Amino acid sequence: MKRSCFSILIVVFFAACTSLQQRGQNQFSAGEYQMAISTYSQVLEKEPENPEANYYVAESYRLSNRVEKAAPYYKQLLEHEETFENYYYKGKSLKDQGNYDEAKEAFIASKKWTNDDKLHRLADKEINNLQVLEEIEPIWPHHKLENYELLNTAGIDYAPVMSDNYLYFTSSRSGGGIYPATGQGYTQIYRARAEGIKVDVQNVQPLPEFRNEPGLNQGAIAISPDGNTIVYARGNTASRKDLPEVSLFASYFRGGGFTEPIYMAANDEPTYWNSTPAFSPDGETLYFASNRPGGHGGTDLYKASKLANGDFGNVQNLGPEINTAGNELFPRPLSNGEFYFASDGHPGFGKLDIFVAKEENGKTVVKNLGPNINSVADDFGIFFTDYPKEGFITSNREGGKGDDDIYFFQDFTPKPKVLNVFLNVTTKGKTDDGDEETLPQTRVALYDEDNQTIDGNFSNQNGRLRFQLEPNQSFTMIASKNGYFSKSIPYTTDGKTPSQDELIQDVTNVVLDTTIVLEKLVLERAIVLENIYYDLDKADIRPDAAEELDKLVQILKDNPQIRIELSSHTDARASDTYNDRLSQRRAESAVEYIVSQGIDPDRMEAKGYGKRQLIIEDAQTEEEHQINRRTEFKVIEITD
Numbered sequence: 283m284k285r286s287c288f289s290i291l292i293v294v295f296f297a298a299c300t301s302l303q304q305r306g307q308n309q310f311s312a313g314e315y316q317m318a319i320s321t322y323s324q325v326l327e328k329e330p331e332n333p334e335a336n337y338y339v340a341e342s343y344r345l346s347n348r349v350e351k352a353a354p355y356y357k358q359l360l361e362h363e364e365t366f367e368n369y370y371y372k373g374k375s376l377k378d379q380g381n382y383d384e385a386k387e388a389f390i391a392s393k394k395w396t397n398d399d400k401l402h403r404l405a406d407k408e409i410n411n412l413q414v415l416e417e418i419e420p421i422w423p424h425h426k427l428e429n430y431e432l433l434n435t436a437g438i439d440y441a442p443v444m445s446d447n448y449l450y451f452t453s454s455r456s457g458g459g460i461y462p463a464t465g466q467g468y469t470q471i472y473r474a475r476a477e478g479i480k481v482d483v484q485n486v487q488p489l490p491e492f493r494n495e496p497g498l499n500q501g502a503i504a505i506s507p508d509g510n511t512i513v514y515a516r517g518n519t520a521s522r523k524d525l526p527e528v529s530l531f532a533s534y535f536r537g538g539g540f541t542e543p544i545y546m547a548a549n550d551e552p553t554y555w556n557s558t559p560a561f562s563p564d565g566e567t568l569y570f571a572s573n574r575p576g577g578h579g580g581t582d583l584y585k586a587s588k589l590a591n592g593d594f595g596n597v598q599n600l601g602p603e604i605n606t607a608g609n610e611l612f613p614r615p616l617s618n619g620e621f622y623f624a625s626d627g628h629p630g631f632g633k634l635d636i637f638v639a640k641e642e643n644g645k646t647v648v649k650n651l652g653p654n655i656n657s658v659a660d661d662f663g664i665f666f667t668d669y670p671k672e673g674f675i676t677s678n679r680e681g682g683k684g685d686d687d688i689y690f691f692q693d694f695t696p697k698p699k700v701l702n703v704f705l706n707v708t709t710k711g712k713t714d715d716g717d718e719e720t721l722p723q724t725r726v727a728l729y730d731e732d733n734q735t736i737d738g739n740f741s742n743q744n745g746r747l748r749f750q751l752e753p754n755q756s757f758t759m760i761a762s763k764n765g766y767f768s769k770s771i772p773y774t775t776d777g778k779t780p781s782q783d784e785l786i787q788d789v790t791n792v793v794l795d796t797t798i799v800l801e802k803l804v805l806e807r808a809i810v811l812e813n814i815y816y817d818l819d820k821a822d823i824r825p826d827a828a829e830e831l832d833k834l835v836q837i838l839k840d841n842p843q844i845r846i847e848l849s850s851h852t853d854a855r856a857s858d859t860y861n862d863r864l865s866q867r868r869a870e871s872a873v874e875y876i877v878s879q880g881i882d883p884d885r886m887e888a889k890g891y892g893k894r895q896l897i898i899e900d901a902q903t904e905e906e907h908q909i910n911r912r913t914e915f916k917v918i919e920i921t922d
């Protein structure tokens with residue numbers, strides 16, 4: 283009797299399990315993934331190692347975009363059967379948990395269980411993506427995200443876009459039935475007034491342009507720049523009479539109102555999944571995601587061109603620079619040429635991350651926005667209200683209010699500390715006995731590196747004036763006064779001021795000092811050019827002599843009103859005739875060099891004096907002879 287009762291219990295138990303598993307299979311086949319998870323979880327309560335139940339729970343989580351919850355079920359499957367798929371999807375689940383080391387081990391292990399080159403490439407791509415995570419740096423390091431708690435609900439809120447001072451977004455807040463794939467409510471489109479990221483959360487209303495339909499998901503709205511066309515995704519209906527997949531619908535502003543939404547030709551086939559639309563800044567192109575055949579894997583991003591009838595066609599895949607073997611969604615083109623989108627195929631931190639593609643050196647470069655924007659969860663649907671300083675994204679990261687939540691971001695880049703650089707200039711003149719004295723009312727002009735005048739003033743009675751300069755830049759000052767040689771002085775602040783990182787106070791003043799000494803401009807007064815040397819018995823200009831002659835070139839440029847005599851003198855050794863000829867050749871050689879530097883030859887006369895104007899008549903030492911061997915110039919004419 284007891285044995286018969288026990289046998290009956292076993293039969294009942296297995297019949298119940300079989301019934302549950304059949305129900306779960308039916309739910310899975312119908313895409314009712316959350317219901318399948320609930321059904322198979324009942325089986326696993328009694329049979330934790332049941333391979334069929336573990337498989338369908340794992341796959342239900344994966345196919346409903348919750349693969350991070352599937353790791354323990356794939357682990358259990360691997361106890362029963364080691365396959366590429368079980369290791370690969372276990373790796374995906376671990377990655378989406380942020381468990382990168384164990385994920386890498388799972389991807390490596392998956393390669394041992396297949397000889398398929400395509401599957402090997404899939405695993406290698408995941409491994410390579412994990413290896414570059416540490417190299418990803420924030421594009422905007424001072425941007426911060428914040429959950430828009432007053433706007434979000436405990437359900438789904440995502441994909442905000444702005445148009446005409448309204449924020450449009452998708453939400454499950456209506457309570458219009460449960461979508462069996464996720465266990466969440468069906469989504470509809472809502473709007474609220476907004477100014478930038480400030481949203482009137484007290485007055486959220488359903489989309490007024492046309493009616494949200496019950497019993498299906500509506501969302502991911504796009505509004506043309508002129509506001510006359512609305513495109514949105516619609517699908518996931520429970521009715522067999524409706525379209526089998528998510529498709530794009532369009533509504534047009536006609537006769538004072540919007541038309542009933544119509545199915546778009548860009549969908550191509552009703553069995554294709556098409557969603558997440560976005561208009562180009564000029565409204566002539568529609569971007570969207572689709573799983574149609576011929577892509578690079580998963581969902582790819584496509585573009586369609588505006589046709590003469592206002593619809594969109596000529597659909598083109600955006601290519602391998604954007605699309606990967608994973609999923610690309612939520613395009614966002616900007617007028618500056620940058621293209622933002624979400625992807626789980628490019629190197630990222632977990633599930634969907636937000637990326638930007640832009641042209642650099644003739645190539646399309648794709649960059650992850652960085653860990654201050656992206657997380658191990660889904661991050662997508664970026665929209666700028668003030669590029670690039672503020673805007674919205676969607677994320678289902680931990681710490682949110684519901685499932686998908688709307689976040690806003692702002693730029694908190696600290697204002698640069700102010701560095702004021704002041705240059706105190708003192709103007710002086712050289713006296714006849716070689717001393718220096720204050721030279722008031724001297725004009726000093728300040729020029730930038732492009733030789734553009736940026737400031738100028740006269741020194742006061744104390745010979746002082748002040749300029750405000752920019753740090754780490756080079757300038758030229760030209761000082762001039764009647765009766766004195768004008769003089770140009772190069773000046774740089776490079777290396778003379780602290781860097782931004784070294785500044786402590788909000789405002790720092792750095793005061794620098796320099797002195798400009800002018801020489802009197804006197805007719806027929808000889809001025810010795812130091813260090814003008816020639817090789818024995820030669821008149822060629824040596825490099826060291828050229829450096830000194832360049833100073834005279836600058837004097838002539840600074841003082842275009844003067845004509846000079848450039849003279850050469852020898853010592854007392856050798857004959858008069860020899861010394862006269864040698865000194866003349868040297869003077870002419872010096873003039874030729876100055877002319878080669880752009881000075882008009884009519885402004886100079888070359889004169890060789892030989893030994894007729896000795897400074898030391900009875901020179902004995904080589905040093906005394908050198909004093910006599912000199913090159914001089916003197917002003918012989920001053921023009922107006």
